[in-house]
Amino acid sequence: MSAEAGASDLVKVVALLGAAVVAVPIFRRLGLGSVLGYLAAGLVIGPFGLGWFSDPQSILHVAELGVVMFLFVIGLEMRPSHLWSLRRQIFGLGALQIGLCTLALTGVGLAFGYPLPVSFIGAMGFVLTSTAVVMQLLSERGDVALPQGQKVVSILLFEDLLIVPLLVLVAFMSPQVVQPEEGSRWMAIGIGVASLAGLIAAGIWLLNPLFRILAAAKAREVMTAAALLVVLGAALLMQLGGLSMAMGAFLAGVLLSESTFRHQIEADIEPFRGILLGLFFLGVGMALDLGVVGRNWPLIVSAVLAMMLVKALCIYAVARFTRSPHAEALDRAVLMAQGGEFAFVLFAAAAGAGIIDATVNANLTAIVVLSMALTPLFVLLFRRFSPVAKQSMEGIEEAKGLTGSVLIIGFGRFGQVMSQSLLARDVDVTIIDTDIEMIRSAEEFGFKIYYGDGTRLDVLRACGAQTAQAIAICVDNRGAANRMVELVKHEFPQAQVLVRSYDREHSLALISAGVDFQIRETFESAVEFGKAALVSVGVSEEDAETIAGEIRRRDAERFELEMAGGSVMAGAAMIYGKRPAKPTPTPLTKPKREARALNEEAAEIIGEEEEEE
Structure with a gap:
């Protein structure tokens, strides 16, 4: 029985x-x-x-x-x-x-x-x-991680x-009537x-x-x-x-x-x-009781x-x-x-x-x-x-079972430019993005872009992140980039992690998270822009390049001072969501004084160069 x-x-x-x-x-x-x-x-x-x-x-x-x-x-x-x-x-x-x-x-x-x-x-x-x-x-x-999804x-x-x-x-x-024994x-x-x-x-x-x-x-x-x-x-x-x-x-x-x-x-x-x-x-x-539905x-x-x-x-x-x-x-x-x-x-x-x-x-x-x-x-x-909601996935291939030496996440303006160096040397590259219209536009120019959300662990695995030599995070969303860094560093330690940074604070956070390379998305272009502006007002190419190099060096020194002053702990809080230990006043005030002195020294150097001209 x-x-x-x-x-x-x-x-x-x-x-x-x-x-x-x-x-x-x-x-x-x-x-x-x-x-x-x-x-x-x-x-x-x-x-x-x-x-x-x-x-x-x-x-x-x-x-x-x-x-x-x-x-x-x-x-x-x-x-x-x-x-x-x-x-x-x-x-x-x-x-x-x-x-x-x-x-x-x-x-x-x-x-x-x-x-x-x-x-x-x-x-x-x-x-x-x-x-x-x-x-x-x-x-x-x-849509769960998107702002509209978070509201729902x-x-x-x-x-x-x-x-x-x-x-x-x-x-x-x-x-x-509630009985007394019911409490x-x-x-x-x-x-x-x-x-x-x-x-x-x-x-x-x-x-x-x-x-x-x-x-x-x-x-x-x-x-x-x-x-x-x-x-x-x-x-x-x-x-x-x-x-x-x-x-x-x-x-x-x-x-x-x-x-x-x-x-x-x-x-x-x-x-x-x-x-x-x-x-x-x-x-x-x-x-679903069809009998009840049928009767009523x-x-x-x-x-x-x-x-x-x-x-x-x-x-x-x-x-x-x-x-x-x-x-x-x-x-x-x-x-x-x-x-x-x-x-x-x-x-x-x-x-x-x-x-x-x-x-x-x-x-x-x-x-x-x-x-x-x-x-x-x-x-x-x-x-x-609905014309406002329609976004067809027809012709879009989702990331699945991919392999590649380098995984590029995000193929906007930044990702498109950085990928050119890799493609010029025939490096085996896998590229993913979530912008369907951009994926279609890129395919018209011969780029193969897969649909995939880099903040999801299953998608990263489907893209071959476990065998990639390098993972380049090129998205323009600071929160999404932090989430990706956390996943990649924890799950795929074999890969070099290169990240597009939003600003100085974000760069400090990324360094504290252990990324191998980070660069602020506007820093180098702004330095080059400033160099061109100097040339346009009569400064020689050689002097303009010297000043640009000095700005890069001063920025790097200020970066090191801020790291020594406790900004690394604050950066860790950005990515890992942990409360940083409260730093003592001494290591904070000294770097600030030194950074101010470096700025004044740089201004004096530039002023001296102008006088020599």
Whole structure:
């Protein structure tokens, strides 16, 4: 009997994997995206399709771990300093969007004839955007690290925080009398706060020492087990405290974001995250009750369209009010115009509290699931037919399985000029960039540029960074350059690292990070420009060259003095996000005096040369 049960369970696992393997490539080939493929596969094999599965909620419960791991990986990219810099977007932009959407969607519920408590619960369930759907779509587009992507992530984080007070609010709205043995609501809040404090304390004082000990053991499988333990342990602690599992995993990721082991942890978690997130979308597809939709299709279809439209309009209005461009506001409105997975938790709590009945719960659940299923399709249609959002990848080859002696990241004006020396000597060069129009333009002149984001470790590996002799970072974004330097120095120590610097402060940061060569993007051109200006007013070529050489020498000396004066520690803070030790006044004041003296001496030399002329 047990053998038959085991075989039955194995058949279900095979059916899930088979449905994903068949559906996802087909949908991606059709340009519909992997999320829609998972949802369609779940609908086909679920209880309302072929009937291979009868309990989609149990699959959803397990598959929520995919969302949990997704938030953990996002947390690894969010250093506390970066998260603090997003505080206005998280609590300002997030609160503004959620407040406006709640009012408008509650009005939609009232317009459909539902009483105020039911309308409010339905509105809040729809306000909580699907983290899984949005983050997957952002990830596929490579927009997570971009400014517009960071705004969306900030709003999603605020919504994850909101589920806790919403559940408390549901308990206060309940018409049912609370029994004394159920305990105080304030005690539940206290337990939640204590769980949060415990997780932060463990992250600060336990996680880094734990991974340091495990790394010394040199057992890769133990590191993987430890990474899973951290994610699941943080999620469990938050769940026991009545909080969001995803928020617990996100906090654990943030606490490990400055660890030297974070890249290894991310690589260990990635396969589990992808499989479980796919399983989550399969579960959502199974949960779409076609029977409920069939019996109440006029109400459900009209409610889905009305709520998605109203939410999109509110998101667009907030985006434009906060001075986002028209194209970005439209894209965000279409991307976030759906309900999310936390709505299922909220509706279940409201049903248990007696605020909504079983029929309303089924209808609201169907509305949210249908909105999640429609979002990838609407995003696809919007990006295909909207002139402001359309950016075809046709003819653009992504970086994959490449090799080369030199990897050049960024092919703007700086990268184009520096690459000419290498190409003149037939050096085997790999070039990547994220500007699609620039890639197309470069191909017209015979350059082969691949599409790839140099801030992603998987892309760097796909470009052959592990075998490259040199990696030239030529991007014009200081933050992106710092991120690339950190990845390359940690993961590819065999390569010489050459970096385009933004200014003197950035150059000091790069030197402190251990790059092999850096140059300020405007320094040499400005020196040459100044030399030409001298010649134009009658100074001889020889004297102009002498003065230019003197300026270079003085700049190098000032550079060394600033490094000796503690600027290296400040530079390390720029790239690695660590707080530099406070330098003593003595080594700071002396270099400043010497630098001032050098400047005065240089001015005197130039003045003497003018007198001799």
